[in-house]
Amino acid sequence: MENSKQTIKPRKDETDMQEIVVLRWGHRLQRDARLTTHVALTARALGASGFLLSDITDEKIKEAVEKVTRSWGGKFFFEMGTSWRGAVSDWKATGGIVVHLTAYGENIQASNVLERIRNLRKDVLLVVGSQKVPREFFSKNVSDFNVSIGNQPHSECAALAVFLDRFFEGKELVKGFGNAKIRIIPQERGKKTVVNR
Amino acid sequence: MENSKQTIKPRKDETDMQEIVVLRWGHRLQRDARLTTHVALTARALGASGFLLSDITDEKIKEAVEKVTRSWGGKFFFEMGTSWRGAVSDWKATGGIVVHLTAYGENIQASNVLERIRNLRKDVLLVVGSQKVPREFFSKNVSDFNVSIGNQPHSECAALAVFLDRFFEGKELVKGFGNAKIRIIPQERGKKTVVNR
Numbered sequence: 597m598e599n600s601k602q603t604i605k606p607r608k609d610e611t612d613m614q615e616i617v618v619l620r621w622g623h624r625l626q627r628d629a630r631l632t633t634h635v636a637l638t639a640r641a642l643g644a645s646g647f648l649l650s651d652i653t654d655e656k657i658k659e660a661v662e663k664v665t666r667s668w669g670g671k672f673f674f675e676m677g678t679s680w681r682g683a684v685s686d687w688k689a690t691g692g693i694v695v696h697l698t699a700y701g702e703n704i705q706a707s708n709v710l711e712r713i714r715n716l717r718k719d720v721l722l723v724v725g726s727q728k729v730p731r732e733f734f735s736k737n738v739s740d741f742n743v744s745i746g747n748q749p750h751s752e753c754a755a756l757a758v759f760l761d762r763f764f765e766g767k768e769l770v771k772g773f774g775n776a777k778i779r780i781i782p783q784e785r786g787k788k789t790v791v792n793r
Numbered sequence: 794m795e796n797s798k799q800t801i802k803p804r805k806d807e808t809d810m811q812e813i814v815v816l817r818w819g820h821r822l823q824r825d826a827r828l829t830t831h832v833a834l835t836a837r838a839l840g841a842s843g844f845l846l847s848d849i850t851d852e853k854i855k856e857a858v859e860k861v862t863r864s865w866g867g868k869f870f871f872e873m874g875t876s877w878r879g880a881v882s883d884w885k886a887t888g889g890i891v892v893h894l895t896a897y898g899e900n901i902q903a904s905n906v907l908e909r910i911r912n913l914r915k916d917v918l919l920v921v922g923s924q925k926v927p928r929e930f931f932s933k934n935v936s937d938f939n940v941s942i943g944n945q946p947h948s949e950c951a952a953l954a955v956f957l958d959r960f961f962e963g964k965e966l967v968k969g970f971g972n973a974k975i976r977i978i979p980q981e982r983g984k985k986t987v988v989n990r
Binding site: 784 | 897898928931951967976
């Protein structure tokens, strides 16, 4: 994201991974505190490069997410306070596309929307609402794609998880997180961790 | 679930769908209200048959989830107040298996754990914790499988979503919900619903 304001993102070739940054819109202090934290941690754990909390700041969430990144490793940026409008136009100006997750969009299972997004080979700003989003989010000025994870009401956290898992085809669940102080050794039973302080 | 206490569940044949019921453990009033609601709605939208809020009652969540089911259709039961221990032993006594979602378990992507669960062709009680779970959850007395959706800390709501999406192989996202009063017609832009009152 540091570069997003300076350089045009080139179209990715076959070997480059498309990057995803999650933009969380409509966060309400207190009411959404835990959900937004879960959305941010899901973004990190399931392969996104970073997280933008738009139009508001919430130091507690920033601290919680950055603490996880410091302990569990990997690169993951957390930004907040940027206006969604500015973030979207900067993203588009540098060659990225915007995908809006909404129950009203094209069904990820029933349509070829994911294939169309992947085929563009561009970095994705993934917009995840909380409260009811402005109608403008559905327009071409904002979203290049409106994608639904089923067309039932459920959870932005769940929708984000399924989108990332499908977009990265499961590879996100086995990637390493560099410089981790703590790491889980998966096993059939019990809890096993390796700690490097 | 009505039948689970009365009849032994037969092993499913190839054409039968294995059923999943989600057990939410460790819910804390207020603090977890919205997350637990999201977990329950995710369970419903992504193909589970019902939801057990164990060891506590929370009328607001029950009302919120049942309201969604009344409007958006389908069958989905919501139970609360049952002890987790009773629910697990009843489930096992009637031939079901228990799967515990935890960051410490076998990685769903790196292992064959999902295949092993599917091959048993038994109904699944899917245990989703909130606060730190009792160590007993990892033992054979409780869990037949401990499954992780990646081995990073993130969200039980995200973990549930990915598990259900993979378990049902995406079919859950296109299934119909009978007797719906409201239904979304997915589309590229805007919000389109059909309402039957």
